[in-house]
Amino acid sequence: xxxxxxxxxxxxxxxxxxxxxxxxxxxxxxxxxxxxxxxxxxxxxxxxxxxxxxxxxxxxxxxxxxxxxxxxxxxxxxxxxxxxxxxxxxxxxxxxxxxxxxxxxxxxxxxxxxxxxxxxxxxxxxxxxxxxxxxxxxxxxxxxxxxxxxxxxxxxxxxxxxxxxxxxxxxxxxxxxxxxxxxxxxxxxxxxxxxxxxxxxxxxxxxxxxxxxxxxxxxxxxxxxxxxxxxxxxxxxxxxxxxxxxxxxxxxxxxxxxxxxxxxxxxxxxxxxxxxxxxxxxxxxxxxxxxxxxxxxxxxxxxxxxxxxxxxxxxxxxxxxxxxxxxxxxxxxxxxxxxxxxxxxxxxxxxxxxxxxxxxxxxxxxxxxxxxxxxxxxxxxxxxxxxxxxxxxxxxxxxxxxxxxxxxxxxxxxxxxxxxxxxxxxxxxxxxxxxxxxxxxxxxxxxxxxxxxxxxxxxxxxxxxxxxxxxxxxxxxxxxxxxxxxxxxxxxxxxxxxxxxxxxxxxxxxxxxxxxxxxxxxxxxxxxxxxxxxxxxxxxxxxxxxxxxxxxxxxxxxxxxxxxxxxxxxxxxxxxxxxxxxxxxxxxxxxxxxxxxxxxxxxxxxxxxxxxxxxxxxxxxxxxxxxxxxxxxxxxxxxxxxxxxxxxxxxxx
Amino acid sequence: xxxxxxxxxxxxxxxxxxxxxxxxxxxxxxxxxxxxxxxxxxxxxxxxxxxxxxxxxxxxxxxxxxxxxxxxxxxxxxxxxxxxxxxxxxxxxxxxxxxxxxxxxxxxxxxxxxxxxxxxxxxxxxxxxxxxxxxxxxxxxxxxxxx
Numbered sequence: 001x002x003x004x005x006x007x008x009x010x011x012x013x014x015x016x017x018x019x020x021x022x023x024x025x026x027x028x029x030x031x032x033x034x035x036x037x038x039x040x041x042x043x044x045x046x047x048x049x050x051x052x053x054x055x056x057x058x059x060x061x062x063x064x065x066x067x068x069x070x071x072x073x074x075x076x077x078x079x080x081x082x083x084x085x086x087x088x089x090x091x092x093x094x095x096x097x098x099x100x101x102x103x104x105x106x107x108x109x110x111x112x113x114x115x116x117x118x119x120x121x122x123x124x125x126x127x128x129x130x131x132x133x134x135x136x137x138x139x140x141x142x143x144x145x146x147x148x149x150x151x152x153x154x155x156x157x158x159x160x161x162x163x164x165x166x167x168x169x170x171x172x173x174x175x176x177x178x179x180x181x182x183x184x185x186x187x188x189x190x191x192x193x194x195x196x197x198x199x200x201x202x203x204x205x206x207x208x209x210x211x212x213x214x215x216x217x218x219x220x221x222x223x224x225x226x227x228x229x230x231x232x233x234x235x236x237x238x239x240x241x242x243x244x245x246x247x248x249x250x251x252x253x254x255x256x257x258x259x260x261x262x263x264x265x266x267x268x269x270x271x272x273x274x275x276x277x278x279x280x281x282x283x284x285x286x287x288x289x290x291x292x293x294x295x296x297x298x299x300x301x302x303x304x305x306x307x308x309x310x311x312x313x314x315x316x317x318x319x320x321x322x323x324x325x326x327x328x329x330x331x332x333x334x335x336x337x338x339x340x341x342x343x344x345x346x347x348x349x350x351x352x353x354x355x356x357x358x359x360x361x362x363x364x365x366x367x368x369x370x371x372x373x374x375x376x377x378x379x380x381x382x383x384x385x386x387x388x389x390x391x392x393x394x395x396x397x398x399x400x401x402x403x404x405x406x407x408x409x410x411x412x413x414x415x416x417x418x419x420x421x422x423x424x425x426x427x428x429x430x431x432x433x434x435x436x437x438x439x440x441x442x443x444x445x446x447x448x449x450x451x452x453x454x455x456x457x458x459x460x461x462x463x464x465x466x467x468x469x470x471x472x473x474x475x476x477x478x479x480x481x482x483x484x485x486x487x488x489x490x491x492x493x494x495x496x497x498x499x500x501x502x503x504x505x506x507x508x509x510x511x512x513x514x515x516x517x518x519x520x521x522x523x524x525x526x527x528x529x530x531x532x533x534x535x536x537x538x539x540x541x542x543x544x545x546x547x548x549x550x551x552x553x554x555x556x557x558x559x560x561x562x563x564x565x566x567x568x569x570x571x572x573x574x575x576x577x578x579x580x581x582x583x584x585x586x587x588x589x590x591x592x593x594x595x596x597x598x599x600x601x602x603x604x605x606x607x608x609x610x611x612x613x614x615x616x617x618x619x620x621x622x623x624x625x626x627x628x629x630x631x632x633x634x635x636x637x638x639x640x641x642x643x644x645x646x647x648x649x650x651x652x653x
Numbered sequence: 654x655x656x657x658x659x660x661x662x663x664x665x666x667x668x669x670x671x672x673x674x675x676x677x678x679x680x681x682x683x684x685x686x687x688x689x690x691x692x693x694x695x696x697x698x699x700x701x702x703x704x705x706x707x708x709x710x711x712x713x714x715x716x717x718x719x720x721x722x723x724x725x726x727x728x729x730x731x732x733x734x735x736x737x738x739x740x741x742x743x744x745x746x747x748x749x750x751x752x753x754x755x756x757x758x759x760x761x762x763x764x765x766x767x768x769x770x771x772x773x774x775x776x777x778x779x780x781x782x783x784x785x786x787x788x789x790x791x792x793x794x795x796x797x798x799x800x
């Protein structure tokens with residue numbers, strides 16, 4: 001037991017060496033046509049993964065066993081910390097979250113190694129080789145700048161505890177899911193690099209890449225949604241998205257990943273957009289790396305910036321330059337070989353997907369600009385500036401509204417030929433129903449404030465209805481319903497639900513900060529909130545107070561809320577736990593402020609319509625992605641492409 | 654239309670769309686970016702008179718005054734050279750405390766009082782907004798707490 005940290009450290013060193021071999025054999029084997037080198041890739045990959053998992057298990061064991069002689073454990077745990085948070089504390093700060101990243105990469109790599117047994121050996125060797133390079137870089141980074149196994153001499157008597165903000169079930173799960181998504185884009189990246197090294201990219205390539213990309217995208221979606229939900233109930237502000245740099249860092253790869261999924265569909269179905277798909281694969285993973293750089297180097301002002309160590313920042317920046325620069329150089333050299341020259345008409349599905357890609361890339365670019373502008377301005381000495389919601393909301397909406405409108409129409413376009421007229425009637429019919437729904441919602445249900453809300457409700461409802469047209473048509477005509485279609489339908493419907501719920505939250509939220517004395521009531525959004533005083537609370541590693549707030553509507557009591565103010569013993573920091581009652585169609589949110597004197601307390605009260613559907617929609621999107629990823633087409637895709645272009649089910653995407 | 658001309662139109666359309674998006678984005682950017690100023694810069698009159706900006710520094714010890722039972726609060730933000738009085742109405746963040754770093758968003762009035770509509774405090778014991786810690790170091794290289 002005593003030696004576990006040293007064992008973990010040693011396992012990391014071995015993992016680094018084996019990842020180096022994996023990278024070398026994977027890249028050099030096919031390049032020099034050495035059969036035996038290629039055969040060595042799988043053992044090296046497996047060995048590296050086993051070592052990585054061993055190291056991770058050692059760190060977990062040190063946390064679970066309260067080994068405060070390990071500096072990282074002493075900094076992020078405490079003898080009073082419950083078991084679940086001792087495990088979550090493993091990735092609660094910089095060093096451990098890097099190790100988590102590496103473990104997840106090992107997991108993806110092993111999955112690819114299994115899946116790749118169907119691929120030609122030289123190609124799978126290259127894919128694993130590229131993943132080996134990524135793994136090598138991160139292992140080197142960890143060992144050189146961020147070793148979690150360093151001993152503390154003398155050992156600490158007790159640990160200085162996990163940041164109380166992170167002591168929460170959703171945030172315990174958020175990093176693993178988010179990272180699984182981030183790291184998953186490494187697979188699409190590796191496929192892209194391997195294809196460029198081969199100098200050959202056909203439709204089979206796209207079919208291999210699609211399920212991996214869909215899976216990574218689904219994980220990223222859930223990860224982002226979980227972080228957003230956590231921010232809602234834990235930070236005490238009551239919003240679900242703050243355009244915080246760290247949120248943006250995860251959102252940019254998501255946007256590009258979404259573009260990539262759609263571009264891959266075109267490459268798979270029609271053999272078009274080849275070099276564009278490659279470029280998106282590179283960008284999606286580069287943005288995942290950039291996300292790591294932004295969060296881990298501590299250059300940005302944010303909740304999540306654990307570290308402020310310039311050496312780490314420079315290492316990641318160098319790694320980023322080598323990976324991205326290398327990939328783009330390879331792209332510049334190889335992409336012209338991969339020209340695709342089949343044509344398509346203006347109202348064909350290809351051109352709708354082209355617009356989808358352009359709009360998503362524009363959206364990602366505006367987020368990118370807003371996120372990096374403070375950094376650039378600061379570096380160039382142009383002053384310290386900050387970019388907030390006032391910039392992001394309008395600039396993000398600008399490409400998104402046309403994107404959603406085009407999605408409703410584009411789903412019904414045929415490949416290659418532009419004959420929308422065949423689906424004209426259901427499109428117009430669903431559009432009219434959506435308009436009626438939007439009018440009813442704005443003027444009937446919510447009562448007023450049309451404008452943007454009307455347009456967004458219309459677009460959201462249209463997207464929901466329009467994505468159901470094709471599945472219903474298939475049911476009626478008793479056609480097959482491949483999982484790709486089910487997944488696509490679900491994800492597009494979810495996007496519609498998302499648009500509707502975001503519109504409702506943004507337009508019809510009522511919120512008030514109030515000062516109340518015991519027994520006093522305030523009315524917010526048609527609900528009466530009565531403050532019934534303050535009670536003491538005692539937790540395992542904190543104590544504090546909670547307020548008792550009775551909520552009623554029209555004299556009928558609905559719920560008792562207990563918004564908390566916790567003071568964690570070790571760090572003496574105060575945390576808010578909001579009290580939330582979910583009614584059908586809206587959330588009642590109360591956060592406890594502070595003692596204002598004179599027997600009064602401050603409360604932040606919000607009534608937010610449909611906010612739960614924001615996260616529900618994200619989960620449905622991810623579910624759609626994972627159902628599509630499990631389509632039979634991808635599992636049976638083998639050997640070279642001999643299928644005629646555009647054959648088979650005309651409208652699978 | 655020949656395919657060639659159609660493609661030409663498509664490309665022109667895309668370029669026009671991207672250009673419009675770019676112009677609008679820059680416009681939104683110019684109008685909605687907030688700059689950061691410390692109390693010394695405010696004292697020198699470098700901060701804009703009618704635009705929102707971010708004011709950052711330390712909450713001066715003993716400066717927090719609240720009218721009992723009300724959401725209105727006043728405090729002074731200092732960089733140990735100059736200080737700026739701040740008025741705010743609302744719920745303060747959990748980690749707002751005297752002697753700690755703070756960033757306030759708002760406007761400077763003619764009377765020299767900064768009216769904040771948003772107040773952000775540091776997120777944990779060891780963390781200070783980098784801009785605050787840098788501006789404190791700039792005016793007070795020895796004694797300033799580290800970020």
